[in-house]
Amino acid sequence: MNGFWFKSDLFEIEKGEDEETNPQCYGKQLSSWLKEKFIGHGYEVEDVIPEDWGWCLICSRKPYSLWVGCGSIVNEMEQEDSTTIPDKSEIIWHCFVVAEVPFLKKLFGRINTQPGIKKLSQELESILLTEPEIEPVPEP
16 A cells, blocks of 8 residues: 555554454544644644544545545554554554545546645645654555
């Protein structure tokens, strides 16, 4: 999966946050932090949405949905016990950009999502790389 992988002590894991997603799928504070950053870049970001894989920030809906996914990976030892909240130092965070074209718009013509994906990806990368408390890591 494409995107940005990193470690950071900036984001706490909120007790019970994975009850809204799936066991050990974290990222609520990360997505809330990014929401504020994207608002500062002029996006009208909607409320953070829990998904089964993590958290979603919808940055725009027209002419297609453009969003950022925020998730996590916990090391294998922690994954064996899904009731224990892992230490944030054990988390590898993941953010990625997605564009979704509504079905009817797909039927009536091709919509080029690449400019939107590219712009949002560049802004996401800039936000992450300019934060001193974020350490990029290779994709696990």
